[in-house]
Amino acid sequence: MTDQPLARHNILVLTTAQALGAASPPIIISLGGLVGQQLSSDPALITLPVSLFNLGLAMGTLPAAYVMRRFGRRSGYLLGAGFGITAGLVAALGIFTASFLVFCLGTFTAGFYAAYVQSYRFAATDAAEGALKAKAISWVMIGGLVAAIIGPQLVIWTRDAFPGTPYAGSFLSQAALALMAIPVLMLLRAPKAARQAEGTRDTGRPLMQILTMPRYMLAVAAGVVSYGLMVFVMTAAPIAMVGHGHSIDHAALGIQWHVLAMFAPSFVTGHLMARFGKERVTAVGLFLIGVSAAVALAGLELAHFWVSLILLGLGWNFGFIGATAMITDCHTPQERGKAQGANDFLVFGTVAAASFFSGTLLHASGWQTINWLIFPAVALILVPLVWQAANTGRASVSSP
Known part of the structure; x- marks a missing residue:
């Protein structure tokens, strides 16, 4: 199998795996805080399970990058699915035994699974070239559309599966999804360049040199x-x-509509990046995140929450997929492990901190304060991003 047919094969495999793996976070996000309210005696800790999920994701990125570089993508992804099965079982056990600590351990372990799932988007580009490489990331992310339906619907269908222990069934279903991903991931095939890179000592430029590239810094x-x-x-x-x-x-x-909005644009995001450039698409995403905050601040009706979450999802799609595509322009095949791993560590380390801070701030200052803080953060990155997009011009539109 030549590289381009192989790339299309892997994209299909990874899209299916994404549909299963990306269904876990909506379950944790929808129910983590509610289970926290049920099990924790301290109101300030109710979002701790969600925060620990994000912490596990951040802590898992660098080990996941090492495992995949040393043993290959497929072996790493199978290990990740094992974490996913364990996480769902442990979280359900925490609910059955009314142990907040055990439940938090389960959501933390789920983060290690998510660290592998997040790298599916990079794996899609391993064998792709030209226009296919530019679109591969967004094509794999389309699997999130199915996940956006599966995750929240499983919450609704299974949360009362066990009388007297609400939500336990939802976390058992999370383990089942990870188990279903194993035969899918077995179909993944490594391209020749990736096989040659596995276990080699040639790792390209030092990480610090990559980290200090202006384009890499802005993408991160x-x-x-x-x-x-x-x-x-x-x-x-x-x-x-x-x-x-x-x-x-x-x-x-509301979370389901949000997650649908996160992944639905993936049908066109790759085409938009090829047409208008990665930086421009990323800038539009950040702008939409700012608009979502404005809608949230306009009222507290259900429509305000839902429309805000939909706009937030759209903004994430353009912003995050655009930033991911920018990262792939900044490294060679030999450098992919360190460059991608460092990016995910920085991104998801910040995500973990944001998640911890979110719960504390919501308890202390309320929903409005959370949304007001979005504007300065967006402006901080939007200004240099627009400047780079204007200076890059159409030369940055074509794929590398």
Whole structure:
């Protein structure tokens, strides 16, 4: 199998795996804070399970990058699925035994699975070239559309599966999704260049040299802000909705619409990047995140929450996928492990911090304060991003 047919094969495999793996975070985000309310005696800790999920994701990025470089993508992804199965079982055990600590351990372990799932987008570009490489990331992210339906619907269908222990069934379903991903991931095939790079000592430029590239720095910063702000708001949103009189089902459906908006644009994001450039698409994403905050500040009706979450999802799609595509322009195949791993560590380390801060701030200052903080963060990255997009021109539109 030559590289381009192989790339298309892997894109299909990774899209399917994404549909299963990306369904876990909506379950944790929808229910983590609500289970926290049920099990924790301290109101300030109710979002801790979600925050620990993001912490596990951040801590798992560098080990995941090492495992995949040493043993290959497929072996790493199978290990990640094992973490996913364990996470769902442990979280369910925490609910059955009414142990907040055990439940938090389960959501933390789920973060290690997510660290592998997040790299599916990079794996899609391993064998791709030309226009296919430019579109591969967004094509794989389309799998998130299915995940956006599976995750929240599983919350609704299974949260009362075990009388007396609400939500335990949802976390058992999370383990089942990871188990289903294993036969799919077995179909992944490594391109020749990746096989040659595995286990070699030639790792290209030093990491510090890559980190100090202006284009790499801006791409990382755009990813940090896009993903960090999204999680900052989404962690607090279900608790805020329930706190302002909306039902749990409405909160879960709000997250579903949000996740649908996160992935639905992936059908066109690759084409938009090829047409207008990665920087311009990323800038539009950041702008939409700012608009989502304005809508949230306009009122507390269900429509305000849902429209804000939809715009937040759209902004994340353009911002994060655009930033990811910018990263792939900044490294060679030999450098991919360190460059991609460092990017994800920085992005998801910030995401973890944002998640911890979100719960504390919601408890202390409320939903409005969370949304007001979005504007300065967006402006900080939007200005240099627009400047670079204007100076890059159409030379940056074509794929590398």
